[in-house]
Amino acid sequence: MQFKTLICALVLAVTPTLSVAMGCDRGKHTAASCEAGQVWDAGAQACVDIVSS
Numbered sequence: 001m002q003f004k005t006l007i008c009a010l011v012l013a014v015t016p017t018l019s020v021a022m023g024c025d026r027g028k029h030t031a032a033s034c035e036a037g038q039v040w041d042a043g044a045q046a047c048v049d050i051v052s053s
Contacts, residue, residue: 033047034047035047037049037050038050
Protein backbone atom coordinates (compact mmCIF):
# COMPACT_ATOMS: atom_id res chain seq x y z
CA MET A 1 0.00 0.00 0.00
CA GLN A 2 2.83 2.42 0.77
CA PHE A 3 4.39 1.83 -2.64
CA LYS A 4 1.18 2.86 -4.44
CA THR A 5 0.93 5.96 -2.27
CA LEU A 6 4.54 6.87 -3.08
CA ILE A 7 3.96 6.43 -6.82
CA CYS A 8 0.78 8.53 -6.71
CA ALA A 9 2.56 11.28 -4.77
CA LEU A 10 5.44 11.25 -7.25
CA VAL A 11 3.09 11.50 -10.24
CA LEU A 12 1.18 14.37 -8.64
CA ALA A 13 4.42 16.19 -7.85
CA VAL A 14 5.87 15.83 -11.37
CA THR A 15 2.76 16.53 -13.46
CA PRO A 16 2.65 20.33 -12.91
CA THR A 17 6.34 20.58 -13.75
CA LEU A 18 5.84 18.76 -17.03
CA SER A 19 2.86 20.88 -18.02
CA VAL A 20 4.82 24.08 -17.42
CA ALA A 21 7.80 22.78 -19.37
CA MET A 22 5.63 21.88 -22.35
CA GLY A 23 4.48 25.51 -22.63
CA CYS A 24 8.00 26.92 -22.90
CA ASP A 25 8.16 26.95 -26.69
CA ARG A 26 6.29 30.24 -26.84
CA GLY A 27 8.47 33.04 -28.02
CA LYS A 28 10.50 30.59 -30.08
CA HIS A 29 10.33 32.90 -33.08
CA THR A 30 12.24 36.15 -32.85
CA ALA A 31 13.55 38.79 -35.17
CA ALA A 32 16.78 36.78 -35.36
CA SER A 33 14.89 33.85 -36.91
CA CYS A 34 13.58 35.97 -39.81
CA GLU A 35 15.40 36.19 -43.13
CA ALA A 36 17.31 39.30 -44.17
CA GLY A 37 14.91 42.12 -45.03
CA GLN A 38 12.17 40.81 -42.74
CA VAL A 39 11.07 41.48 -39.17
CA TRP A 40 8.97 39.49 -36.70
CA ASP A 41 5.34 40.71 -36.50
CA ALA A 42 3.94 39.56 -33.16
CA GLY A 43 0.37 40.27 -34.24
CA ALA A 44 0.63 38.15 -37.36
CA GLN A 45 2.93 35.62 -35.65
CA ALA A 46 5.11 35.56 -38.76
CA CYS A 47 8.06 37.21 -40.44
CA VAL A 48 6.99 40.08 -42.68
CA ASP A 49 8.87 42.18 -45.22
CA ILE A 50 10.24 45.50 -44.02
CA VAL A 51 8.24 48.34 -45.56
CA SER A 52 10.28 51.50 -46.12
CA SER A 53 8.41 54.79 -46.27
